[in-house]
Amino acid sequence: MKRTITFFVIAIALAASAYLVYTKYYTQRVMFLVSNDSDEEMPPIKLEIFVDGSKLIQDYFIYSNIQPHHTSYEERMKKGKHLIEVKSNGKVKIKTKKEIELNKPLYVFISFHYDTLIGKEIKAQKMIFYMLHDSTTTKFRPDSLIKRKDIVIHVMDKEPIHQ
Amino acid sequence: MANNPVNNIDPDGRDIGFEVGKQYKDKDGRLVTPVTISVKMAVLDLSKGGKHNTNSVISDFKSQLTKALTGTYGDKNSAIEFKVGTLDVQSIGSADDVKDDQHLITIVDDVTGKADPDKGGDAGGLAETGGKIAYVQKGEAGWMAQSMVHEFGHNIGLDHSWKDNMNSTDDGRNYMDYTNNRNNLSPEQVAESFGQYNSGKLNQGVGYQKAANDSYTIGRTTNEQPYRTIRAGQRMPKPLTNK
Numbered sequence: 001m002k003r004t005i006t007f008f009v010i011a012i013a014l015a016a017s018a019y020l021v022y023t024k025y026y027t028q029r030v031m032f033l034v035s036n037d038s039d040e041e042m043p044p045i046k047l048e049i050f051v052d053g054s055k056l057i058q059d060y061f062i063y064s065n066i067q068p069h070h071t072s073y074e075e076r077m078k079k080g081k082h083l084i085e086v087k088s089n090g091k092v093k094i095k096t097k098k099e100i101e102l103n104k105p106l107y108v109f110i111s112f113h114y115d116t117l118i119g120k121e122i123k124a125q126k127m128i129f130y131m132l133h134d135s136t137t138t139k140f141r142p143d144s145l146i147k148r149k150d151i152v153i154h155v156m157d158k159e160p161i162h163q
Numbered sequence: 164m165a166n167n168p169v170n171n172i173d174p175d176g177r178d179i180g181f182e183v184g185k186q187y188k189d190k191d192g193r194l195v196t197p198v199t200i201s202v203k204m205a206v207l208d209l210s211k212g213g214k215h216n217t218n219s220v221i222s223d224f225k226s227q228l229t230k231a232l233t234g235t236y237g238d239k240n241s242a243i244e245f246k247v248g249t250l251d252v253q254s255i256g257s258a259d260d261v262k263d264d265q266h267l268i269t270i271v272d273d274v275t276g277k278a279d280p281d282k283g284g285d286a287g288g289l290a291e292t293g294g295k296i297a298y299v300q301k302g303e304a305g306w307m308a309q310s311m312v313h314e315f316g317h318n319i320g321l322d323h324s325w326k327d328n329m330n331s332t333d334d335g336r337n338y339m340d341y342t343n344n345r346n347n348l349s350p351e352q353v354a355e356s357f358g359q360y361n362s363g364k365l366n367q368g369v370g371y372q373k374a375a376n377d378s379y380t381i382g383r384t385t386n387e388q389p390y391r392t393i394r395a396g397q398r399m400p401k402p403l404t405n406k
Contacts, residue, residue, distance in 0.1 A: 031282075031283035031284075033283050033284075037322055037323075037326055039292075039320075039364075064405060065291055065292040065293065065294065066289065066290070066291055066292070066403055066404070066405045067289070067290050067291075067292055067317045067322075067323075067405075068286070068289070068323075068405060069405040070283075072282035072283045074282070074283070107283055107284065109323075109325065111322075111323075111325075111326045113322075113326065152325060152326050154325035154326070156341070159280075159283075159284045159285075160283070160284035160341045161284060161285050161286070161287040161341060162284050162285070162286045162287065162288070162341070163286075163287050163288035163289075163290075163299075163310055163313045163314060163341065
């Protein structure tokens with residue numbers, strides 16, 4: 001009996017050691033920071049995050065006008081290359097993907113946008129047209145422009161100071 | 164078109180304004196519309212034991228913000244020329260000194276929220292997009308000034324640079340990035356802010372709120388640690404939370 005217990009203790013210790021060695025030397029920490037950065041209030045957006053084809057995260061992300069705002073998920077993944085895919089299959093259908101190489105801790109920002117098209121997409125002439133005309137009549141009024149939807153995956157390899 | 168009178172957009176006396184000047188043609192024949200940006204702001208330093216000099220940080224912030232907001236957005240035919248007119252930034256000793264037409268940046272010991280070391284990084288600032296309140300955590304003076312521009316960027320409607328594709332470079336120098344060597348906003352970002360101003364999305368709300376009762380305390384963090392008991396009716400920086 002005593003021998004059996006000893007055997008199991010050693011086996012558990014070996015298994016724990018193997019797990020710790022595997023975790024330390026073969027995996028790496030990945031922090032997913034997911035946010036809904038739309039420029040106006042909207043219902044929560046459901047996002048699914050896949051790593052190498054397997055679903056890792058599925059959640060709803062609420063809009064907030066406070067920056068920064070994100071939901072954090074700490075994961076450990078095998079070192080090496082991985083494919084991150086993000087999908088939304090609700091009312092807003094959109095997907096994107098990005099390959100990452102995991103050799104040190106990474107911070108993966110995933111940001112969903114549903115924004116008014118102003119800024120880069122609007123030409124200077126349109127802006128001037130808008131300024132020169134009654135905003136109720138100009139067809140170039142920024143608010144009347146079509147919306148864009150977008151998911152951005154951004155990877156940082158240094159611990160961020162969120163602002 | 165160049166001879167047409169241009170209607171000035173009155174900056175309406177609020178904390179952030181864009182005033183359109185008279186158009187002219189530059190030496191390349193490009194139609195240029197000058198736009199002068201005005202900012203009225205108060206900075207309230209509630210931090211204790213910081214190594215920074217508040218007035219020096221404010222001076223650095225003003226210099227960096229002026230440079231960041233100055234630039235030309237357009238193409239070979241027409242452009243908007245942004246420059247800073249009035250940049251009125253006052254150091255105040257109490258939230259009671261905040262004027263209704265001022266934007267407020269509050270310096271605190273600690274910015275709290277979802278962003279913390281156990282959840283993927285500490286938090287150094289917090290801001291209300293399109294609003295009139297932002298918080299910056301005490302730290303190295305140069306970083307604080309950059310972070311004040313960053314949080315002000317959120318207040319004028321800007322996203323983080325990696326999200327909006329409007330930063331002209333991807334070298335971490337954009338103020339809306341997270342790095343410690345930031346020195347620019349792109350003309351597209353300033354134009355974005357101008358567009359949001361025209362859409363009525365800026366200058367939302369106020370930077371302060373009045374305490375409901377005598378025991379209300381404001382925080383050296385973003386309203387989470389007691390700092391100073393204030394009386395009912397006195398002003399405190401508008402609390403923000405991203406929880």
